[in-house]
Amino acid sequence: MGKVIVSTGRGGTGKSTFVALASKYLNSPKLLIDLDPDESLADMVGLDLSEKGGKTISSALYDVIEENKEAGRTGYNLLLDMMQSVLYKGKEFDFIALGTKFTVGCYCAPDAVLKDFIPTLVKDYRQVLVDSPAGLEHFNRKVVVDIDDLFIILDPSEKSTRHIERVRDIIREVKVSYNHLYLIGNHRFTEKTEEYLRNTGETYLGKIDYDPDVRQHNLEGRSLLDLPQDSPAALCVRNILMKAGYKLQN
Ligand SMILES: Nc1ncnc2c1ncn2[C@@H]1O[C@H](COP(=O)(O)OP(=O)(O)OP(=O)(O)O)[C@@H](O)[C@H]1O
Ligand SMILES: [Mg+2]
Numbered sequence: 182m183g184k185v186i187v188s189t190g191r192g193g194t195g196k197s198t199f200v201a202l203a204s205k206y207l208n209s210p211k212l213l214i215d216l217d218p219d220e221s222l223a224d225m226v227g228l229d230l231s232e233k234g235g236k237t238i239s240s241a242l243y244d245v246i247e248e249n250k251e252a253g254r255t256g257y258n259l260l261l262d263m264m265q266s267v268l269y270k271g272k273e274f275d276f277i278a279l280g281t282k283f284t285v286g287c288y289c290a291p292d293a294v295l296k297d298f299i300p301t302l303v304k305d306y307r308q309v310l311v312d313s314p315a316g317l318e319h320f321n322r323k324v325v326v327d328i329d330d331l332f333i334i335l336d337p338s339e340k341s342t343r344h345i346e347r348v349r350d351i352i353r354e355v356k357v358s359y360n361h362l363y364l365i366g367n368h369r370f371t372e373k374t375e376e377y378l379r380n381t382g383e384t385y386l387g388k389i390d391y392d393p394d395v396r397q398h399n400l401e402g403r404s405l406l407d408l409p410q411d412s413p414a415a416l417c418v419r420n421i422l423m424k425a426g427y428k429l430q431n
Pocket of ligand 1: 191192194195198199221313314315368390391392393395396397399400414
């Protein structure tokens with residue numbers, strides 16, 4: 182049974198960057214799941230899903246419904262087939278994206294499909310890394326309910342303090358379980374502002390240093406897996422994972 186790792190946080194704190202860099206060090210086989218309809222994780226790990234003929238859950242679901250409308254076919258077997266078409270299998274990692282929905286309405290259907298399949302998928306991997314969309318709503322959607330390690334990526338603001346409390350409250354209320362909750366400071370923290378992360382009562386694992394190459398790679402849509410060996414951000418993520426007890430491959 183694989184370990185389920187989730188990154189969460191407010192908008193733009195560095196959640197996807199953390200997942201991409203963590204995937205560089207975590208042992209295979211590993212599955213990356215992008216829960217963000219904005220779909221930025223694939224770019225960050227150098228994957229062009231559409232070029233590889235891959236589909237997102239949202240687009241596959243739309244196709245399945247359209248194709249089977251006239252035949253009157255519905256049901257679980259259709260969804261099983263569909264999941265095969267959305268699981269991208271790569272050399273370094275496998276990948277699933279929830280995807281963007283171009284029709285009116287909530288993400289209930291793609292969420293439900295993914296939620297149903299996660300317990301099956303987890304069995305095939307050592308690590309399942311989930312990149313969340315900004316904010317807290319994804320917890321209410323309950324797509325991932327059994328989390329091993331929950332990493333909250335924070336920026337230095339008063340809102341971040343409240344964000345930690347809200348994560349704790351929502352998780353308790355909607356009954357999402359986790360084994361560990363870890364705090365990570367993003368590159369905007371200074372040594373002085375880091376102090377506040379050490380005094381929250383939660384486990385603080387350190388900050389991810391500013392790295393101009395991360396910014397540049399993201400700007401140009403280049404993979405973060407190609408960052409130089411001595412990338413400050415990548416080394417910080419490596420250190421953070423070791424503090425969290427992970428045995429790493431690099
Ligand atoms: N360590 C770092 N050094 C420099 N820039 C960084 C670092 N980490 C993230 N960034 C930059 O910050 C921006 C936001 O990063 P990222 O997309 O990982 O955040 P996010 O929390 O996933 O955002 P969203 O809420 O939109 O999903 C990006 O432009 C990225 O290049
Ligand atoms: Mg993101």
